[in-house]
Amino acid sequence: MKLLLLISVLLIISTCYASPHHKKKSPRPNQTNPRNATANRLSFKQPTLCDPTVVQYSGYLEVGENEHYFFWFFESRQNPETAPLTMWLNGGPGVSSMTGLFEEVGACQLNAAGTDAIYNEAGSWNKVSNLLFLDQPVGAGFSYGNKKINSTEEAKTRVYEFLQLFYEALPKYRNNPFHLFGESYAGHFIPAIASYILEKNQAPDLPMDQHINIESIGIGNGITDALVQVQYAENMACYSSYGPVLAEKDCHEMRRNTPICVNLLQRCDDQGTVEDCNQATAYCSKHVENIFYRSGRNIYDIRALSTGNAGTKYNRFLNTRAIRKKIGAKTPFHRAPPDVHRNFYNNGDYARNFAPDVANCLNNGLRVLLFAGDADYRFNWYGIHGWAQVFDFNGSEEYRQQILLPWMIDGQEVGQVQSGANLTFVRVYGAGHKVAYYKPKEALQMFTNHINHLPM
Template sequence: MTFYPFLLVLFLTSSLCYALPALLTKTFSSVLYSENTTATLSFKQPTLCDPTILQYTGYLDVGAHEHYFFWFVESKNNPDDSPLTVWLNGGPGCSSMTGLWEEIGPCGVDTNGTKDLYNEVGSWNQVSNLLFLDQPAGAGFSYGDKKVDSTEKAKLRAYQFLQLFFEAFPKYQKLDFHLFGESYAGHYIPAFANYIIEQNQSPVSNNHHQLINLKSIGIGNGITDVLVQEQYAETMACYSSYGSVLSQADCLLIRQNLPQLQTCNDSGTVKDCDKATVYCATNVEDIYLRSGRNIYDVRASQNDSLGTNYGLFLNKREIRDLIGARTAFHRCPTDIRRAFYSTGDYARNFAPQVADLLNNGIQVLLYAGDADFRANWYGVHGWAQTFDFNASEQFRSQTLSPWLVNGVEAGQVQAGGNLTFVRVYRAGHKAPYYQRENCFQMFSQHIKQLPMNG
């Protein structure tokens, strides 16, 4: 049995951590990616939101130039046997603390953003351990001089973080593993999950790194196949169940061919994909913004705040000290998005990676709040209908049917061949923020491999 002395310190001091969380460190020498560097994990044990559960907050430090913040909350029920779910927000460059504090976690804040609250209703840690990672560097509390500017680069750091996390906390390594997120995580999750499978199947990895027991992925309002999804922009803006938000003239402007996106899809070059990204921004999203409606919720105006003041709370000096945060909190810095877009990352198609996951027996859940324009439900359902995997015909042979939660229609569902799509009624881009109980039921059924209406 491997002995971890730093874990002994953790157990001996845990009762003291409520007053002053101890900073604990474990060093891991990286043999990945041909880098001559050392990665270090340091963490504290805060007691915010729900002091009855075990929590860890801290950093993965890669050399001197990359520092990635994480927050772990243990399951309320049978944590030793509950699965581990990693949550990633999108952006690119948005903090995954949004998931913890506004969507799926047990944390919330009061209306002024001055006090933490326990938000038990709809919290996914009722059935799973949860791990939130701020990535890439610059998102949330993460920081560093060495910038990650593509999904392909980001997946390497995420994998290295998981390896070090499991080395520090080996009890979670044996658990079933689920990878969830939203928005630009429609890029991240297919790439990260496939890399996990590749490393699991690699003889070198088996000798040097711990296997990750990947069971499923879930993507909410994800940006995955932009070529297909952009073709539904007019449908959402002009013909959705919420009514048209644009004039007929602007609807006609959106309705045009998408040659730039097709070129990116065919060539995959940075030049072509950068052009496609600019095309989407100037020919689709800019036209939509003439509506005066919010891009993340067609029911709201552009000036409406679609969230809470949790960032104000996290930026309080005493809270940053409590969780070991070394920098100010930056919810969605724009420089990361610009860096990713400049490499053409936005326009790249990650549906083939989803197909690879399905073909490897991984369960896939795609869900979408139906009031979102940014990654609207028509487009998510649309690309799910068009990409090919071993059981794609089984999925396509099904139709959307009512999705019931506690006997009430909460949306629509279509399932077949390990792939499930759920339309969530009356929800914007951050579906669990709007429909916590319904999305919790969806998640719970998914990780238990039960039918959505079961």
């Protein structure tokens, strides 16, 4: 009773309500048999920004003591009661998932003046799925608190606890298929979180109402196995389909230094110490990956100059007091706080290999989608396709026997695809690091096919 009264009060004081044009009544967050602590850990609004035709919730769940995690949820435009629930995470580590919401797969985009949030008609994934965007870890975006998270291992437990609290507050979505998607450093986060969900799901003492119905994961231009992926840095910088961007002497330097980098990363894998992993990260960054900067090109889009900046226009909009009030944000917006990034890197997290977690997902029946814009250097498509070719899981031989085939949409070849044994890799032509930013139509079609179990 105490919980229901609190939630009712929160709804009354919310400054925004569901659109009057919405044909159904907005459901209130509630639960049966709630945990007693949840009432004191929930704070939200019901904004009508971007897509007023659907139910939205935005605000905070307190995951730990003084750990306030900001989320923004959009119902699906199609059958939200049965549509999948997809959580999107950006990378960094520490990049706000409002990036995904405003510039990639979400319902929002800014008008030309940058003064108003309008619907992302070309590519919002809420056309086919309920969407949940989470700022994590603490410090990213609007999330705040006094707990410093400095590893993927720590972050995964916070995301799991957040999901349990979210489902407690909105139990109507718990039985919907759950998909976990993200990009870039989420190549660490996504496999670790999914593997942790599977571990918790398999615990014999887990209450039935805490089971998470996870079905698949998706990673866009992600860093998952640095040891394999770094070996393709030279290939992308010097021999890609977009032509070389480095002088031959720079290519030779990358080639000469790569074996040393690989040996250091192997030691990180074998020993697992912070010192070993930090040494590998420092050497590989300076003597292999960062040689690319001599090109003057953008690491996220090899076709653009380094001064180019795809996206990130929403910062000022989200930092206006009026918008923060509408969405229940309690702090200024920090798109990519450097201290979060630094904490992870100083703890050796970057160099660690999360391909075994992907294997665990596949071995437990989850479907895995790896996709990559082929103009991205940072975590380029050669490296992603490369690590997918060499890691072992129950169906790895079946996958390796397949080849890259044309990926067609409306009679046009828009990329390449390789698929087998629940693992699919998609190369997206002409896209940089943030695939959906460059190719919204193709990204939406890819996602729609994936969640509907349709071949690419």
